[in-house]
Amino acid sequence: MVIRLGPGYEFDLIRRFLEDMPPLPDAVRVGPGDDAAVLRDGTVVSVDMSVENVHFRRAWLEPEDIGYRAAAAALSDLAAMAAEPLVVLAATAFAPQDVPDFADRVVHGLRQAVEAAGAVLVGGDVTSSPGPVVLDVTVLGRAERPVLRSGVQPGDELWVTGELGGAAAAVVALTTGAVPPPGAAQAFRRPVPRIAEARWLAGHVALHALIDLSDGLSGDAGHLAAASGVSITIRSADVPVHPDLAASGDERRRIKGSLAGGEDYELCLAAAPGAVEAVHDAFVERFGLALTRVGAAQAGEGVTILDAQGEVMKFGTFGSAVLPGQGQEDDLGGFDHFRKSGDAG
Amino acid sequence: MVIRLGPGYEFDLIRRFLEDMPPLPDAVRVGPGDDAAVLRDGTVVSVDMSVENVHFRRAWLEPEDIGYRAAAAALSDLAAMAAEPLVVLAATAFAPQDVPDFADRVVHGLRQAVEAAGAVLVGGDVTSSPGPVVLDVTVLGRAERPVLRSGVQPGDELWVTGELGGAAAAVVALTTGAVPPPGAAQAFRRPVPRIAEARWLAGHVALHALIDLSDGLSGDAGHLAAASGVSITIRSADVPVHPDLAASGDERRRIKGSLAGGEDYELCLAAAPGAVEAVHDAFVERFGLALTRVGAAQAGEGVTILDAQGEVMKFGTFGSAVLPGQGQEDDLGGFDHFRKSGDAG
Numbered sequence: 001m002v003i004r005l006g007p008g009y010e011f012d013l014i015r016r017f018l019e020d021m022p023p024l025p026d027a028v029r030v031g032p033g034d035d036a037a038v039l040r041d042g043t044v045v046s047v048d049m050s051v052e053n054v055h056f057r058r059a060w061l062e063p064e065d066i067g068y069r070a071a072a073a074a075l076s077d078l079a080a081m082a083a084e085p086l087v088v089l090a091a092t093a094f095a096p097q098d099v100p101d102f103a104d105r106v107v108h109g110l111r112q113a114v115e116a117a118g119a120v121l122v123g124g125d126v127t128s129s130p131g132p133v134v135l136d137v138t139v140l141g142r143a144e145r146p147v148l149r150s151g152v153q154p155g156d157e158l159w160v161t162g163e164l165g166g167a168a169a170a171v172v173a174l175t176t177g178a179v180p181p182p183g184a185a186q187a188f189r190r191p192v193p194r195i196a197e198a199r200w201l202a203g204h205v206a207l208h209a210l211i212d213l214s215d216g217l218s219g220d221a222g223h224l225a226a227a228s229g230v231s232i233t234i235r236s237a238d239v240p241v242h243p244d245l246a247a248s249g250d251e252r253r254r255i256k257g258s259l260a261g262g263e264d265y266e267l268c269l270a271a272a273p274g275a276v277e278a279v280h281d282a283f284v285e286r287f288g289l290a291l292t293r294v295g296a297a298q299a300g301e302g303v304t305i306l307d308a309q310g311e312v313m314k315f316g317t318f319g320s321a322v323l324p325g326q327g328q329e330d331d332l333g334g335f336d337h338f339r340k341s342g343d344a345g
Numbered sequence: 346m347v348i349r350l351g352p353g354y355e356f357d358l359i360r361r362f363l364e365d366m367p368p369l370p371d372a373v374r375v376g377p378g379d380d381a382a383v384l385r386d387g388t389v390v391s392v393d394m395s396v397e398n399v400h401f402r403r404a405w406l407e408p409e410d411i412g413y414r415a416a417a418a419a420l421s422d423l424a425a426m427a428a429e430p431l432v433v434l435a436a437t438a439f440a441p442q443d444v445p446d447f448a449d450r451v452v453h454g455l456r457q458a459v460e461a462a463g464a465v466l467v468g469g470d471v472t473s474s475p476g477p478v479v480l481d482v483t484v485l486g487r488a489e490r491p492v493l494r495s496g497v498q499p500g501d502e503l504w505v506t507g508e509l510g511g512a513a514a515a516v517v518a519l520t521t522g523a524v525p526p527p528g529a530a531q532a533f534r535r536p537v538p539r540i541a542e543a544r545w546l547a548g549h550v551a552l553h554a555l556i557d558l559s560d561g562l563s564g565d566a567g568h569l570a571a572a573s574g575v576s577i578t579i580r581s582a583d584v585p586v587h588p589d590l591a592a593s594g595d596e597r598r599r600i601k602g603s604l605a606g607g608e609d610y611e612l613c614l615a616a617a618p619g620a621v622e623a624v625h626d627a628f629v630e631r632f633g634l635a636l637t638r639v640g641a642a643q644a645g646e647g648v649t650i651l652d653a654q655g656e657v658m659k660f661g662t663f664g665s666a667v668l669p670g671q672g673q674e675d676d677l678g679g680f681d682h683f684r685k686s687g688d689a690g
Binding site: 010013014016017018021022024025027028030031032036037039041043045046047048049051052053054055086087089090091092093099100103104107115120121122123124125126127128129130131132134136138140 | 355358359361362363366367369370372373375376377381382384386388390391392393394396397398399400431432434435436437438444445448449452460465466467468469470471472473474475476477479481483485
């Protein structure tokens with residue numbers, strides 16, 4: 001089995017972990033390498049782990065927000081398959097001094113996100129941690145017609161929902177000790193898994209591919225390109241930038257935050273030319289959310305970012321941007337979980 | 346919704362986390378409080394988190410064993426529902442210095458356990474950890490007729506598979522710097538989720554209830570008693586003790602290890618008098634595994650342990666025995682994740 005993910009040391013590691021995998025049994029329709037696994041009967045399942053001081057900092061978030069974000073990140077993987085959420089399991093590791101009060105508040109926020117998505121918490125695990133708080137959220141849903149990463153065709157258009165870089169704008173503010181603008185703070189603290197939006201789009205457009213933007217547009221487009229065996233070009237000037245990021249006035253930060261700022265949890269979709277345009281106005285009216293064409297697919301491989309003049313922009317490897325200051329500064333990523341010096345290129 | 350688990354601070358915490366839960370939707374047949382959640386269509390799902398220096402010590406296990414045990418613990422929850430494993434997802438947090446070599450070996454062991462159970466790894470998450478290694482394993486299976494914790498009837502017999510305390514015997518040896526006897530080492534390093542055994546038993550006996558022994562017999566019998574609204578009496582002299590624990594010659598250690606030593610992952614089942622006896626020989630012949638009557642259920646609540654003379658033995662609260670030296674020494678537990686001083690009673 002070949003695991004077709006985009007570039008990055010984290011994804012190299014996943015490829016290593018899955019070397020020499022046995023063939024998938026008939027009961028499994030989609031195995032590793034997409035946003036979620038899918039069984040033949042339409043069951044969709046995914047898991048997302050959040051680790052303190054990797055995915056979140058306690059000083060930057062209320063405990064409820066920490067739980068909310070952990071669940072929203074996992075639920076977003078169901079959105080990325082156009083699946084309907086059913087049940088959630090939450091495994092938690094808290095330090096003894098965090099129970100019961102801090103832990104209670106984290107789990108309360110987690111349950112808010114689960115219930116907001118129409119799902120229910122049906123189990124989990126509770127353990128102590130000698131170190132960071134760890135939240136691992138398993139989500140299970142159903143999709144009659146799951147939309148995979150692997151269906152992008154040369155000639156397809158690439159679209160995104162919403163505005164990108166809100167979470168990145170909040171992180172920039174928090175890093176410098178500033179108070180994030182309310183819109184950016186909301187995007188960072190209470191991301192919305194685009195479940196209803198994904199299901200509506202899948203019902204109204206012949207979507208070729210779908211992914212959620214957890215690693216940042218450039219990185220996630222890399223996953224689409226790798227899974228589909230195509231090249232993707234993104235026009236940076238067309239990328240809808242969150243107003244609080246745009247307002248920062250820093251061109252480099254604007255480009256980096258909107259292209260590589262992870263954790264916006266908006267959707268990126270591919271469809272034949274004109275297909276999304278035909279439902280654009282109805283979507284915007286229904287959801288009050290932008291829907292913007294940002295690029296296209298061609299024969300080839302990898303992701304190319306064009307600047308406003310149509311020139312190819314040069315960047316290093318793309319990773320998921322989670323916390324600043326841990327990645328390398330000279331690339332479009334911000335954070336690769338296992339970046340080694342010399343890997344960026 | 347009332348969460349009916351046995352006593353212990355860890356379980357009090359779970360009860361707190363699940364306060365004011367909305368009613369379960371029709372699509373969910375079994376919610377929190379059993380070994381796994383069950384959907385109406387027979388999908389069974391559970392999650393189990395293993396944290397370094399809580400559930401395992403690197404000095405005591407090969408990396409492959411760490412992964413194997415983490416997966417076996419999760420798969421054992423499917424055995425406890427008499428479910429057939431289908432797919433597994435593994436979320437991992439490793440420190441940068443642990444990748445790729447140590448991490449590779451852990452995941453290799455995890456995959457061995459998954460494949461030995463007839464399941465397949467279909468996804469997961471890979472993140473870095475600033476602290477301990479964390480493995481969170483999600484298991485998904487199917488059960489036509491899941492066997493719950495809540496069906497014990499007054500008058501039922503309580504039976505266990507295998508011999509108890511093997512893992513505890515290994516931990517005792519490792520704690521004192523000794524080399525564990527081979528049988529105990531195998532039980533500790535490569536526990537066998539009793540999946541085939543559970544499914545055979547469920548097919549041949551009208552099981553009233555089933556649980557796997559992850560917290561130790563006394564603690565897990567407490568979960569059965571709480572879930573079923575009955576009292577359970579265990580005759581300690583009837584409990585089958587792993588030969589390497591019996592050979593240690595220490596009476597207190599023998600009793601504690603076999604009654605409260607967690608992580609044996611044997612099964613504990615309840616059925617009407619005579620029902621298990623009728624298939625006993627066929628079971629032992631088929632699986633080469635002991636099947637032993639250890640107690641009975643009556644009207645009432647809680648767990649009572651009788652000594653060889655039929656006298657009630659006095660213990661403190663029961664917790665899961667994982668690593669020694671972290672629990673309180675004057676009770677039958679060994680480890681409660683969040684034991685507070687003064688909680689033992």
